Amino acid sequence: MRSIRRKCTVLVLLFVLCWVVYPSSQERIIIDIDKVGGYLLPIALPRLKGETVDPVLGQQIRTVMQRDLERTGLFRIIESNGNSVQTIKTLPYGDWSSLGAAGVIAGQLDVSQGRAPLTLQLTLHDVAQQLMLLGKVYQGSREGHRRMAHRFSDHVLQIFTGEPGPFDTQVMCVSPVPDSKATEIVRMDYDGHGVRRLVANGALNLAPVLSPDGSVLAYTSYRAGSPDIYLLDLRDGQEERLTSEPGLALAGSWSPDGRYLALSRTIDGNNDVFLYDTRRRRFKRLTNDLGIDVSPSFAPDGRRLVFTSDRGGSPQLYLANVKGGRPARLTFEGTYNTAPAWSPRDDTIAYVGRGEDRAMAIYTIHAESRQRQRLSFGPRQYEAPTWDPHGRFLMHTSRVGDAWQRYIVRQDGHDKILPAANGLACLSPQWVTRAKPSS
Amino acid sequence: MVFQLLRITVIVFLSTILLAGCGRKAGSVAPEAPADMATSSEEADAQAGMPDGMGDDGVMSEEDMLTERAMVAEEQARQAEAMRQAEMAEMAEMAQAAFVNEDIHFAFDSFLLDPEAERIIGEKAAWLRDNGGASIQIEGHCDERGTSDYNLALGERRANAVQQYLTVLGIAPDRLSTISYGEEQPLDPGHDEAAWSRNRRAHFVISQ
Numbered sequence: 001m002r003s004i005r006r007k008c009t010v011l012v013l014l015f016v017l018c019w020v021v022y023p024s025s026q027e028r029i030i031i032d033i034d035k036v037g038g039y040l041l042p043i044a045l046p047r048l049k050g051e052t053v054d055p056v057l058g059q060q061i062r063t064v065m066q067r068d069l070e071r072t073g074l075f076r077i078i079e080s081n082g083n084s085v086q087t088i089k090t091l092p093y094g095d096w097s098s099l100g101a102a103g104v105i106a107g108q109l110d111v112s113q114g115r116a117p118l119t120l121q122l123t124l125h126d127v128a129q130q131l132m133l134l135g136k137v138y139q140g141s142r143e144g145h146r147r148m149a150h151r152f153s154d155h156v157l158q159i160f161t162g163e164p165g166p167f168d169t170q171v172m173c174v175s176p177v178p179d180s181k182a183t184e185i186v187r188m189d190y191d192g193h194g195v196r197r198l199v200a201n202g203a204l205n206l207a208p209v210l211s212p213d214g215s216v217l218a219y220t221s222y223r224a225g226s227p228d229i230y231l232l233d234l235r236d237g238q239e240e241r242l243t244s245e246p247g248l249a250l251a252g253s254w255s256p257d258g259r260y261l262a263l264s265r266t267i268d269g270n271n272d273v274f275l276y277d278t279r280r281r282r283f284k285r286l287t288n289d290l291g292i293d294v295s296p297s298f299a300p301d302g303r304r305l306v307f308t309s310d311r312g313g314s315p316q317l318y319l320a321n322v323k324g325g326r327p328a329r330l331t332f333e334g335t336y337n338t339a340p341a342w343s344p345r346d347d348t349i350a351y352v353g354r355g356e357d358r359a360m361a362i363y364t365i366h367a368e369s370r371q372r373q374r375l376s377f378g379p380r381q382y383e384a385p386t387w388d389p390h391g392r393f394l395m396h397t398s399r400v401g402d403a404w405q406r407y408i409v410r411q412d413g414h415d416k417i418l419p420a421a422n423g424l425a426c427l428s429p430q431w432v433t434r435a436k437p438s439s
Numbered sequence: 440m441v442f443q444l445l446r447i448t449v450i451v452f453l454s455t456i457l458l459a460g461c462g463r464k465a466g467s468v469a470p471e472a473p474a475d476m477a478t479s480s481e482e483a484d485a486q487a488g489m490p491d492g493m494g495d496d497g498v499m500s501e502e503d504m505l506t507e508r509a510m511v512a513e514e515q516a517r518q519a520e521a522m523r524q525a526e527m528a529e530m531a532e533m534a535q536a537a538f539v540n541e542d543i544h545f546a547f548d549s550f551l552l553d554p555e556a557e558r559i560i561g562e563k564a565a566w567l568r569d570n571g572g573a574s575i576q577i578e579g580h581c582d583e584r585g586t587s588d589y590n591l592a593l594g595e596r597r598a599n600a601v602q603q604y605l606t607v608l609g610i611a612p613d614r615l616s617t618i619s620y621g622e623e624q625p626l627d628p629g630h631d632e633a634a635w636s637r638n639r640r641a642h643f644v645i646s647q
């Protein structure tokens with residue numbers, strides 16, 4: 001725990017100065033991310049000024065931004081390695097226009113100036129309007145360069161779509177230990193870099209669920225002989241065993257205010273959904289049914305939950321109220337609908353369903369209108385989807401044969417494979433905001 | 440006369456010692472008995488303080504033959520007993536192996552016990568009755584299809600279904616624990632129906 005904290009602290013001598021933002025981003029939405037067509041906005045990403053001093057670092061920074069933007073399926077990066085920028089504030093716009101670029105990301109790299117080992121300035125330009133849209137200065141350690149690039153990508157998406165991107169984020173994963181039956185809980189950047197082990201104890205560890213403020217990790221471990229939920233405080237490394245009965249206990253989701261943990265728990269052979277109140281340190285039973293009640297996920301209002309139950313004879317999604325009452329069935333199509341994830345921004349719920357062709361797929365369904373949409377196709381095995389912290393993109397892990405792959409998915413189903421982390425598999429990902437520097 | 444009487448007494452005495460020694464030895468360390476016997480007869484001669492053993496030769500040989508025949512018979516009986524015990528041990532081992540290795544299988548997304556499952560659980564119950572000291576853990580497993588959390592709950596249902604049926608068959612519940620591994624520990628790493636059907640299982644582990 002201590003070493004993780006130290007590393008985090010090192011990473012984050014990093015601050016941002018916003019020195020100019022031309023027209024306000026609200027007025028400049030030119031791409032509606034949820035209704036996109038086939039047009040890819042061409043963006044040039046030339047060599048950074050000063051990159052010759054450290055060509056490898058410069059290349060890495062540009063590659064991070066290129067991959068981020070390409071994964072949205074909204075941009076086409078124009079190969080312009082031959083061109084480098086002379087000035088990052090006023091570009092020769094005509095040159096870029098002739099290359100077909102609608103936008104240019106220019107930058108300046110300084111690895112020697114001042115106290116910070118790395119100073120990175122990045123700008124975004126509108127070629128047609130000959131305007132600088134965005135400028136940022138980042139200072140910090142060299143190790144922080146990926147994060148600086150991710151943050152700028154987030155801003156670029158903000159400029160073009162009106163909402164920030166999902167790039168400066170992390171995922172919690174279950175990672176199988178090779179040649180063993182053990183799994184570890186790891187945290188890493190959304191694109192597989194910067195892996196940190198949070199739970200590694202030689203046992204099976206599953207279902208990591210991080211609290212909204214990033215301070216407490218709930219997960220299930222078999223290390224005491226039965227699958228129990230543990231609460232690991234990432235601030236001080238203190239751990240608490242939350243359940244100890246012989247049956248299954250799985251964390252599902254934290255309430256948006258971080259006070260309640262929704263979980264499923266088997267007591268005397270009966271599996272139900274409970275809320276654990278971290279303030280009063282007690283459980284409240286939410287369902288009482290002889291069937292399986294599992295995978296609770298909070299709505300952003302903190303008052304409703306969706307969960308999986310087989311009370312009707314097959315696994316289906318049900319809506320429940322934290323105050324109690326009889327759960328209402330949400331899904332009626334298909335005989336297998338599980339692993340719901342309620343969007344953090346609206347009433348869209350993503351889940352793994354079995355379609356009319358009997359193949360498993362990722363679906364979304366609206367909690368009120370019950371409108372359903374299929375987001376994936378092809379013979380794959382899917383695990384639970386997870387939303388990015390803004391609720392615009394989904395991530396899921398699925399596999400064909402032995403090969404697990406992690407995908408980033410837009411709500412219209414457009415998807416891109418995410419890189420594997422150093423050969424580490426990331427199963428059951430939970431997409432989270434980046435760990436705070438102090439944690 | 441007196442000398443002859445003494446001689447007879449000595450012979451009877453010796454025979455008694457010999458037979459007694461033989462019986463004991465054959466019972467304990469049979470394979471080494473013939474050598475021991477020779478030794479003990481010599482010792483007996485020496486102990487009896489007989490300067491002339493000529494006349495005893497015929498009698499001693501007869502005794503040897505007798506004891507040898509008894510020994511062979513005992514050896515055969517011992518071997519038969521050992522074989523019987525080995526067979527029993529082997530049968531017990533086979534029964535235990537069958538107990539541990541024969542899984543109970545399920546249909547997709549189901550924890551219902553079909554007649555074949557009930558038959559196998561009946562055999563498990565018989566073994567548990569024969570091995571009253573054993574406690575077991577029933578593991579519930581699923582195939583890779585479907586999602587992790589639901590499969591963990593389904594695996595638990597499978598293990599519980601088997602446990603309940605065993606208690607119906609009269610096995611004490613405190614000898615039976617359950618655990619679910621969901622889809623986390625497949626027996627067959629394949630990705631086809633053959634692998635999936637092998638992986639949808641309740642597996643038995645002897646915990647003590």
